[in-house]
Amino acid sequence: MKPAPFTYHRPETAAEAVGLLADLGDGAKLLAGGQSLVPMLNLRLAVFDDLVDVSRIDELSGIERREGHLWIGAGTTEAAVERSAEVAAAVPLLARATPLIGHRQIRNRGTIGGSLAHADPAAEYPAVVLALDAELEAVSPRGARTIAAADFFTGFWSTALDEDELLTGIRLPVRGGAATRCGFGVREIARRHGDFAIAGAAVALEVDGDDRVVRAAIGLFGLGSVPLRASAAEAAATGRALAEIDADDVGRVAVADLSDVPSDLHGSAAYRTKVGAVMVARAWADAAAEATVGATAGATNG
Numbered sequence: 001m002k003p004a005p006f007t008y009h010r011p012e013t014a015a016e017a018v019g020l021l022a023d024l025g026d027g028a029k030l031l032a033g034g035q036s037l038v039p040m041l042n043l044r045l046a047v048f049d050d051l052v053d054v055s056r057i058d059e060l061s062g063i064e065r066r067e068g069h070l071w072i073g074a075g076t077t078e079a080a081v082e083r084s085a086e087v088a089a090a091v092p093l094l095a096r097a098t099p100l101i102g103h104r105q106i107r108n109r110g111t112i113g114g115s116l117a118h119a120d121p122a123a124e125y126p127a128v129v130l131a132l133d134a135e136l137e138a139v140s141p142r143g144a145r146t147i148a149a150a151d152f153f154t155g156f157w158s159t160a161l162d163e164d165e166l167l168t169g170i171r172l173p174v175r176g177g178a179a180t181r182c183g184f185g186v187r188e189i190a191r192r193h194g195d196f197a198i199a200g201a202a203v204a205l206e207v208d209g210d211d212r213v214v215r216a217a218i219g220l221f222g223l224g225s226v227p228l229r230a231s232a233a234e235a236a237a238t239g240r241a242l243a244e245i246d247a248d249d250v251g252r253v254a255v256a257d258l259s260d261v262p263s264d265l266h267g268s269a270a271y272r273t274k275v276g277a278v279m280v281a282r283a284w285a286d287a288a289a290e291a292t293v294g295a296t297a298g299a300t301n302g
């Protein structure tokens, strides 16, 4: 399959990329790793007159510890995220979710910004940034702005980004401290290794010195037309001692009010809901074990 003809642009800076988007208008599209966009172009599910390749803009790439958060450039490849000791120490949930994305060849090219901007509801990163309360930085001809992950995913494959807006970086809060311990878990079920998840869950937990939950965040993927937070299950767990919480109950509550679970040849809505509850329960159990057993204050979160 071949894409329809397009003009290829390769800006050197973010400002140049934004300028090109503004000049070229609706027929232009950003290209990062191409792992989602190129198959769509090849199948002619998408047709654009101009592609603006941002994959070689240095300022969009990098991983840096900054005041209270870890900054990851939108153009940073998934493979670089996977290899980063800084990511593993500061935001373990992101590190653990990354190897679940496709295959190594895809992660070598695919970028964190591309994955978030593509906003596939079955993708791992959208659910992870939701669970971590990340903030997304974007720039357009109107200037720079920051979008909370909770406001970013607006519909199936759609985000709060304007057509002429470039995602530049992701700010991930570094959690845990002297008084709390963190635990993280991510689980998914897929037909084959490397396939998109049929259903999955990412859990970030923070407990106090008495093992009482002070923060519970559960991101769901593959279980709706957008990635979701399981707010009712989070609220039910918050303030309770970890030992009193049954992981299976967390799973049941997490899926109880889902209203648009997909149904397709990979699985019916009922099947997805059922295995979704199991994925939540397992991810919760992993996170709870990490937050409790043998953990010292703050150690799980650098």
Ligand SMILES: Cc1cc2nc3c(=O)[nH]c(=O)nc-3n(C[C@H](O)[C@H](O)[C@H](O)COP(=O)(O)OP(=O)(O)OC[C@H]3O[C@@H](n4cnc5c(N)ncnc54)[C@H](O)[C@@H]3O)c2cc1C
Residues within 6 Å of the ligand: 029, 030, 031, 032, 033, 034, 035, 036, 037, 038, 039, 054, 074, 075, 100, 101, 102, 103, 106, 109, 110, 111, 112, 113, 114, 115, 117, 118, 122, 123, 124, 125, 161, 165, 166, 167, 168, 194, 195, 196, 197
């Ligand atoms: C066989 C296969 C299996 C896969 N399996 C998985 C999987 O299991 N889990 C998963 O999460 N993903 C999976 N993917 C997708 C992969 O993670 C992609 O890398 C990712 O979705 C898109 O990243 P990209 O950098 O390649 O973006 P591109 O494909 O280049 O772009 C994707 C979209 O994002 C926009 N975009 C890119 N960068 C920016 C930016 N900086 N600012 C604004 N918009 C931008 C583009 O315009 C386009 O609309 C798979 C892909 C393939 C081909």
